[in-house]
Amino acid sequence: MVATKHVPVLVREVLSMLVVRPDGNYLDATFGGGGHTRAILENIGESAKLLAIDRDPDAVERGKQLTAEDSRVETVHASFDQIADVSRRIGFEQFDGILFDVGLSSDQLEDGDRGFSFQKNGPLDMRMDPTDGKPASDWLNTASVQAIATVLRKFGDERNARAIANAIVRARPLSETQELVEVISRTCKTPETNKHIATRTFQAIRIHVNDELSQLRKGLRNAFELIGHGGRIAVITFHSLEHRAVRRQFSQWVDSSMPARMPIRGVSKGPMKFVERGLTPKRQETERNPRARSAMLQVIERVQ
Ligand SMILES: C[S@@+](CC[C@H](N)C(=O)[O-])C[C@H]1O[C@@H](n2cnc3c(N)ncnc32)[C@H](O)[C@@H]1O
Known part of the structure; x- marks a missing residue:
């Protein structure tokens, strides 16, 4: 097993809002160390399925090891903009829950050879x-x-x-x-x-x-295509640019299916409703896991 040092954030909160059907299909678009995936697997039934995606080959290797242990899991190397194509190619038409836990994992950050850390010497690479x-x-x-x-x-x-x-x-x-x-x-x-x-x-x-903000926006649009009626999209973000990109896109789908610039905005109701507009971790969690300090969870549900 490629070990992970990553401690997942807001796990209980994600589970309570994301797992709406124990026999459903789930997509973890940011497998990382697999912490959220494992928690979801513990809370879904034998007939449920989970697709794990990551753009980092090391994370994908970890996912493949989990696939070998648990037949409910498929793991694919892909980035956010490819989620819809990849899902359909391997037979997932719709999901009941889609999770994005964006940014870097501790495994990426703490590996000097990846070049993400200003505390460790290594090549100036920084590619996920x-x-x-x-x-x-x-x-x-x-x-x-x-x-x-x-x-x-x-x-x-x-x-x-x-x-x-x-x-x-x-x-x-x-x-x-x-x-x-x-x-x-x-x-x-x-x-x-x-x-x-x-x-x-x-x-x-x-x-x-890593073209991160554009990837995030494309990932959300892909998730919108894939989420079934009553299904939920949960996104954990770590800085204000990400918080804002998610809030803007979610608000647009909640208010109206029209682009935000159109005057009709707010008149017609959109295809989504808010489940959570911005939950931050409790103090006990941030004391245990300082990385959680800047985390924010936003969740929407498809209603049309
Ligand atoms: C914060 S970590 C996820 C940790 C994971 N939830 C866990 O419990 O271990 C973020 C992961 O998302 C991946 N990632 C970030 N942007 C991505 C993108 N555009 N496409 C695919 N994966 C991405 C990173 O490579 C990293 O492994």
Whole structure:
């Protein structure tokens, strides 16, 4: 078994809102260490099915091991934008519950070779799927100051975006995470309280390299196609850009099937209703698992 260090968040809350039919079909779109999948499996019957998806080959390997142990589970390597195609290809037409627990797993973050951590040295890669696309270093070593600054501002809310972007361009080529940390430390002298000086830059680059917000929006649209009547879509997000992207899409489906810009919005009722608009973990959970501190759960149900 490829062991996992990942501690899943909001498990009890996810189970109570997602598992609506014990004999239903479920999709875990972010298998990771498999914590949520295992919890769902313990709460569904023998005739239920679960499709586990992840874009990270290491997570998929873990999922395949679970598939070998439990015939209710299928595991597929795919990203959010492929969920509808993949599901139909292997015979899942509709689901009763779909879960997204987005962002990084502790296994990805704590493996220095993946390049996500500013606390461990490793190649500046940061891809969730190292078999697809280009490592972060390729982009950092070729992008313009303007392009880098825009990403740091937009995805990291980094107030020193321009200065850091200039320093990166002056210091290139960069190939390792600690080189990038040194560039940031030389440029920004005063860290924010409770945050490592490189936190915002690493977050921004990672979101850009993995096209995370666009993936999330596409994943939600795929889930909308696949969720059956009475079925639920649950999404756990970890920062304000993600919280907002989910809230905006969910509100649009709840208010109306019309795009938010149309004047008719709010008049016709939409195909979904809110089950949970934004639940955060209790103190006991965040004390046990500090990663849960920024988590938020939003859930909708198909009513039409
Ligand atoms: C927070 S972890 C999930 C942890 C999991 N719920 C558990 O209990 O162990 C997020 C996982 O989602 C995967 N992921 C993130 N974005 C993805 C995407 N666009 N497509 C597919 N998988 C994605 C990551 O590779 C990672 O393994």
